[in-house]
Amino acid sequence: MSLLTHLLACLFGMGSWVSINGLWVELPLVVPQIPEAWFLPSYLSVLIQMANVGPLFVTLMHRFRPGALNEAAVIYAIVGLGTAASFLLAFFWRETAVVAGAPRSVALLVLTFFLATVDCTSSVTFLPFMMRLKPQYLTTYYIGEGLSGLLPALVALVQGAGVVHCVNSTGSLNHTRNSSESSATFDLRAEYQPANFSVEVFFFFLSAMMLVCLVAFLLLNYHPSVARQRPSGRSANGVKQKCARERKRAEQKPMMDPYRPASRRPRSSFGTGSYSWTQVFYIFVVLAWTNALTNVVLPSVQSYSCLPYGNSAYHLSATMAAVANPLACFIAMFFPIRSLVLMGALTLLGSAAGAYIMSMAALSPCPLLVHQTSGAAVIVLAWVLFVLALSYVKVIIGLILRDEGHGALVWCGAVVQLGSLLGAVTMFPVVSVYSFFSSGDPCNTRWCSLSLPGLDVFSALAILELHATITAPMT
Template sequence: MGSWVSINGLWVELPLVVPQIPEGWYLPSYLSVLIQMANVGPLFVTLMHRFRPGALNEAAVIYAVIGLGAAASFLLAFFWRETAVVAGAPRSVALLVLTFFLATVDCTSSVTFLPFMMRLKPRYLTTYYIGEGLSGLLPALVALVQGVGAVSCVNGTSNSSDGSVTFELQAQYQPANFSPEVFFFFLGAMMLVCLAAFLLLNYHPSVARERPVGYADRGKDKRKRAEQKPMMDPYRAAGQKPRSGFGTGSYSWTQVLYIFAILAWTNALTNVVLPSVQSYSCLPYGNNVYHLSATMAAVANPLACFVAMFFPIRSLLLLGVLTVTGSGVAAYVMGMAALSPCPLLVHETSGGVVIVLAWVLFILTLSYVKVIIGLILRDEGHSALVWCGAVVQLGSLLGAVTMFPVVSVYSFFSSGGPCNNRCK
């Protein structure tokens, strides 16, 4: 759960943080840029694995990553409101710097946590993905208890330029049950729990029995472990020559590129593209629909991983079908966001039901695809999982580069208010 819990937690806390800092609602745009800048972490790790295999101590990097995440989370609790004058204007320097450290931690987890799973039996990879899914669900549930985004619609008036007064419903946000400081302390405590869990994974005697057969935890054997024969090899019969120089050679280079293209595409959609327009696609149907879609999508992620634990179908054809299905649903969600604040069925109950179901189906299908690709690449060895993490970050980066100007610079999308929708 420590993989993305810090950044996911920061995102769900924005409604309470934004009103108290000088950046206002420009903060999400700054966060998107900082998260992509933090890809310097996975880039460094990937290059080290490529040019200096065996030189990087994976466990040491993970200890450093989790420790930095815990420290940054606790420091946020004390300094997130602090400002400094930069270029003649107050800026939340401490918040932005600490966010960069949190993003570096979370981005680097993709290229360290996944390869570490080579030290455990293949079946545990699905539980890794379940935990990664919970890293988004758990902060969302805590924010729900906190009361983030709780809004009530009250009668109010507004004055127009010609002096006339109009009566309309106005959004009134309810005070939170506890402060952002307490929430950041919770994030720090979560990272400490993750540190304790990782210590147990390295040193508890019972974990040693769950190592793969023939596993040797020595830096000199890393290249040998990367060449281990996969447990399941559906595309190459015994004694058949390798089909490529990738991993064990189970897949041709065309299939490898196909797998990585799907991985980059699904992560771009699920991590950046669709989340950046979630409010535009859901708020026109009402605040309750927006929160329900966010919560159900967070539940769908670990649910898809749980399904993959019992039905791990390693079929490249199925991956393609599910990717096309999820992308089609994503196109519908994107279309509703583009039509905001007047999407289809905006005044109908069915409209809210359809958009919630669309979000759930989108997350279910593409999360299952990501888990199955992880299982396939795990069978291909240690270096394949390193590249898996690198492509995950690459897909997210490309998604951010695409969506940032569309959403934040050119303001292509317009949101419907939680209480007033002027569509006729």
């Protein structure tokens, strides 16, 4: 294996969702300076769903005009577009124009649509491109995809975006009838801390990350040491190479289907025919389910599930969940077990952790163990287990579909986007329209019955978690 190729595959994967993930974490600093205010996340959710026209076009071209679309050219185009759009955001994100008699952030919305198109289309182009490299590099790509969510979050944390500090508000005097004593009760209110560097600098960082992705893609195509890592690389003895590939596949098949004789005829016309249509349907249903949960459904209620336990629990769960994604990919690099039974068991485990998280969000602002340290520990552990289990499932499905060929990876990306779309369509009205969930107060956890009115900082944090995506995200 080539360490350089691993590094390039990781950097290439980081460009998949870094722009949109970065924009979401930067919203606390963006919305106070634009006319849309905290309604911007709702607009962004719609724009991101409209951007699915990109992967829809690629999938339809693959289905009805196979081979007509130059995959490398599409990747060059979308990564270049993402780099330019991120760079222009640094200059024009605050520019407004009068539309329908009111000022609107037209430049910000248009450039965000371009970024969303880039990231959504990466799901159906980046993965199939990885077919050109050996299977172990696909896992490295998934690590990079997970870092595309973690790295912008860490930079935003250093910047101070979205970090809430609890400050004393004006106290009120309470007089008792039987005593001349008076006692002052002080409440804490939350305020965003000032940024350590500007929004413009953050957008330049996103542009630099997209440029790094573009350079990594160039080297993956043209660097001599990468060329030697391709499965179709030339060898002095092509017959031996073919036998080695067949022997490796025979070693892997028992993990997927231990009782299938080697001489059995193909079960279906999908890919290599290793799986029946029932198994293929099962794989894609699990893929759509895991992406709906990890990309949209649970992130949309993260603040509701964590804020009642305090500000520290909220930030710790968000950080640890972001770390769990690339960690699961790293584990899959050494234990790539292609077992449908294990995949189902981990999906149930992750879904159970997700059910607990959803239950605590529904009980907000008075979830279980709200006044106890164990409550915060359990909710953080639930988030780590949820992301760790389902991220591993997504990597294993990617490896299975990679074995089934280029077309299978195209459909993999399409189903990822479909699952995220269905999750967004389900959760957006529940969270943002009907306000089914109630926000907790991270600065006054003792008042579990507190419900903050209107679209304040905590409701804004909740809306912020509604990632109508992808990570992509991976992040």
